[in-house]
Amino acid sequence: MTILNLLRSNLKLNRLTGLPFNIFERVPSAYMATYEKYAQHKELEKIRNIGISAHIDSGKTTLTERILYYTGRIDKMHEVKGKDNVGATMDSMELERQRGITIQSAATYTVWKDYNINIIDTPGHVDFTVEVERALRVLDGAVLVLCAVGGVQSQTLTVNRQMKRYNVPCLAFINKLDRMGANPARVLSQMRAKLKHNAAFIQLPIGLENETKGLIDLVANKAVYFDGEYGDVVRTDEIPKDMRAEADAKRQELIEHLSNVDDTIGELFLNESGITEKDLISAIRRTCLKRTFTPVLVGTALKNKGVQPLLDAVLSYLPNPGEVENVALREKKGEEPETVILNPARDGQDSFVGLAFKLEAGRFGQLTYFRCYQGKLVKGDNIFNKRSGKKIRTSRLVRLHANQMEDVNEVYAGDIFALFGVDCASGDTFVTNPQLDLSMESMFIPDPVVSMSIQPADSKHRDNFSKAVARFTKEDPTFQFHYDTDNKETIVSGMGELHLEIYAQRMEREYSCPVILGKPKVAFRETLVGPCEFDYLHKKQSGGAGQYARVIGIMEPLPPHANTTLEFVDETVGTNVPKQFVPGVERGFRTMAQKGLLSGHKLAGIKFRLIDGGHHIVDSSELAFMLAACGAVKEVFQNGVWQILEPIMAVEVTAPEEFQGALISQISKRHGIITGTDGIEGWFTLYAEVPLNEMFGYIGELRSSTQGKGEYTMEYSRYSPCMPEVQQEIIRQYEQSLGINQEQKSKKN
Known part of the structure; x- marks a missing residue:
């Protein structure tokens, strides 16, 4: 290091740290002194x-x-x-x-x-x-x-x-x-x-x-x-x-x-x-x-x-x-949760309350990021997970600087820190005194919008593939994984193509497991077009105690702003449907809602109104009413008019002005609705709402038509009914996947 550079470094550190200026003092010692201040x-x-x-x-x-x-x-x-x-x-x-x-x-x-x-x-x-x-x-x-x-x-x-x-x-x-x-x-x-x-x-x-x-x-x-x-x-x-x-x-x-x-x-x-x-x-x-x-x-x-x-x-x-009010809930059986304001004082007098907000696989096992909201935590203390009740000993406390760590002995209210070896989920509350019975509100997790099939390129990598999926789904709640029994393939879901592509690359780099991603699948939903009544009797007698349940009511569509939710309403009066069996009816409805009969996608935007029914003094049970509700949904599927909803994305495209016409044409071809344009200094921004199903592969088309200068971003906006031809194609593909061709259907009829 030259004398000039040494002077410059010392001047800078002198200004930052308030340490005495010494031309012969090496930079690292002054730098370390700054962070001794942090440790105070x-x-x-x-x-x-x-x-x-x-x-x-x-x-x-x-x-x-x-x-x-x-x-x-x-x-x-x-x-x-x-x-x-x-x-x-x-x-x-x-x-x-x-x-x-x-x-x-x-x-x-x-x-x-x-x-x-x-x-x-x-x-x-x-x-x-x-x-x-x-x-x-x-x-x-x-x-x-x-x-x-x-x-x-x-x-x-x-x-x-x-x-x-x-x-x-x-x-x-x-x-x-x-x-x-x-x-x-x-x-x-x-x-x-x-x-x-x-x-x-x-x-x-x-x-x-x-x-x-x-x-x-x-x-x-x-x-x-x-x-x-x-x-x-x-x-x-x-x-x-x-x-x-x-x-x-x-x-x-x-x-x-x-x-x-x-x-x-x-x-x-x-x-x-x-x-x-x-x-x-x-x-x-x-x-x-x-x-x-x-x-x-x-x-x-x-x-x-x-x-x-x-x-x-x-x-x-x-x-x-x-200066920020942080609250926790104290739950009591049969009562409304009590709101408790946490004490942010750093005197360590109150019991520790912390929130695990991020999980990451570190070099020494699972690394869990925490925020301390109350009290203090000392290395070696025992903490309790309020959700699972597990007791964990804090063997190592660290502060984080990107991927580097610094061990500390204690943390106080207001500190952000991390622990090793804590088995928990993102959003769990931890306390040192389980008798406090406090839980903090977790975070909002958006639903995934894109699904793709995934499989290891080589079957000998299956163990590594399982480890990678287990780790990533635990770290990231928006990255979800399930096995589709109908199509006999493994499906991963996430927030976009890039999201899933990044995880595929990480599997190859971090677990030596190359994977093959299939064509993206969109999270379509099925819903009713109009109200449909049902009256379903489930009766089964096979010697001994049988099953008997009758449910009467209406299934109806929810308004567009609530078309991603499901509602169950108990409107029964009297004892025709005993109250202890109503949860069984709801469970049956929600079970059937996991997979619709039109295209195999989840049901959404439906209200299930249970109005009346019937029971048997001996043969009725919660299971019987659950099966009756399943039968009622199938009945409505036969009698009602159904449609498929698809996610609509708010898309923003930015490119030089000379390509404006071409880009408007591209968005229109993809059944997009242009909601506005903006222009400045030779560049224009196009705002549109486009079905997610039409956006796959758009980045390649955009870049080729704008000489590589165009870029776009999109985010989920809402669910909306898809076009009739799209609906027919989705139903056809679903029937094909089930091995049902038109000939078999006509024979069945």
């Missing part, structure tokens, strides 16, 4: 748990890499698709580095201005949406990254919904100011229109594209520049004269947006009192925590501008674990 037991106010979430290719992983560099966590930056073949720190999986995408969410920790920050970098692709769900379930705040050119895209809407579901406060960071066509003002208007955020700039860029020099801090009323080889020297200056009027106007706009949702700042605004920097910071923090205002920051992570002010904003505006 910090008070609650000095902790932040944040996630980095966004649409694909908005710069999440690059931003996380810069955060780790500026906080001294890593001593060299690498790119997501770097020429040095290293790749970003948080993309530790070989597949991630090759493809340049994030597949698994990765956790790390760092220190900024004596605050401990736990960070989870999440994937942007819709196929890995469960990774974002897991992260947002356990985080206190988030940074929503938006591309200055792309703006609010399809996955941005999904991430925004997930933040709303878990009530996570967020900052918005408009990244990629250096890209051609960058337009932060347009992105802000999209946030207000599409995401319905009460948002305003708290920073303005000084120059765009190649002219990006720095930014204006509207709260402090100053210009900020990023000097040094890697933008690691933050220098403040006066606001440039040519931007003074714009800065004043935007600061006024910020105050107006805040005064709409915050009484304190509103009163100062109405009284025309001078609003200070401190007033603004307090108001932004209050409203951000309530999710009534979203502060918008700007920068370019790739060109090392705007990252340090973003870190300052995380400390200033996002909540510490004590």
Whole structure:
């Protein structure tokens, strides 16, 4: 290392760590001293748990890499698709580095201005949406990254919904100011229109594209520049004269947006009192925590501008674990569950309560990621799984930095950590005192939308194939596996083609088990077109106790917004159907709903109304009523009018303007409905709703027709009736798979 580089490294670490400057001191010792600070037991106010979430290719992983560099966590930056073949720190999986995408969410920790920050970098692709769900379930705040050119895209809407579901406060960071066509003002208007955020700039860029020099801090009323080889020297200056009027106007706009949702700042605004920097910071923090205002920051992570002010904003505006209300449920037999607010204090006085939010196969067995919500956990303590009741001894506690681990002796409320050798499911609650009887709400898991047949390329790899499937289905609840007895093939289901393709590649790399994936199968559903009455008697006498049950009622379709659910309603009056047999009727209905008789797909969007029936004093049983309900569904299948529902995807295609006509034609051929278009700087975005069944193989067609420049994303929107010819083809294929041809059917009739 040259004297100049040594000086530069020492200066950087001196600034980050507050250690005495020594030109002869080697970098690693100063670096280690920073992380001794992290190991110290910090008070609650000095902790932040944040996630980095966004649409694909908005710069999440690059931003996380810069955060780790500026906080001294890593001593060299690498790119997501770097020429040095290293790749970003948080993309530790070989597949991630090759493809340049994030597949698994990765956790790390760092220190900024004596605050401990736990960070989870999440994937942007819709196929890995469960990774974002897991992260947002356990985080206190988030940074929503938006591309200055792309703006609010399809996955941005999904991430925004997930933040709303878990009530996570967020900052918005408009990244990629250096890209051609960058337009932060347009992105802000999209946030207000599409995401319905009460948002305003708290920073303005000084120059765009190649002219990006720095930014204006509207709260402090100053210009900020990023000097040094890697933008690691933050220098403040006066606001440039040519931007003074714009800065004043935007600061006024910020105050107006805040005064709409915050009484304190509103009163100062109405009284025309001078609003200070401190007033603004307090108001932004209050409203951000309530999710009534979203502060918008700007920068370019790739060109090392705007990252340090973003870190300052995380400390200033996002909540510490004590400012978020986390609750657990205490269940009592025969009573409504009691809601218990967990105590986030880090004094270790309360019993430990933690949530397992992610499972991963580590080098030393199953690695389980936890968030501690109450109390403290010490190495060697016994913990209990509230779902299974199993007792587990914590032999090893670790903190995570991507795929690296650091052993710790204890963790406190607000910490994110991991344990080895814990046999559990994602979303399980763990406690040290089982008498507390507390359980935390698990996370939302979306249903898979794509299925494919899968088999090992060579039968000698069956053992490895079984191990791989067992591991991946346990780690990822959206990756599901079953054996289809009708078609005699193994089926895997997931969130998209890429999702299943990635797991197939991982089986080959990690388990030396090449697999063959069949044609994708869509998760169709069967439903009724109109109400249909049933009156079914199940009677069986074979000597001794027989079976007798009669069910009378109506099966009817649910409204379109509920066409993915099933409902069972008991409307019986009197004792014709004894109440102890009603669960048997429901079980029979739900059993039959697993496989429809039209095409073999699940039933959905149906309401089963049990109105009356009959029973025998000796021969009736729950089993008899279950079989009667099965017979009633078959009767309705014969008498009712059925249709097949298919998943409709919200598709967003982006390509150069000259290909607009060709792409509209492609979407129309695939029976898509175009819902809107958008254009900027020679590029256009097409929004459409297309049946998932028509989207297979679209990426090849798109790229060949746009010279490789087009890209698309899609996410599940809703279920809708499929076209008559599609329905006939699905039924024909199902009948073929059962070996029923038209001749046999006519003979049967």
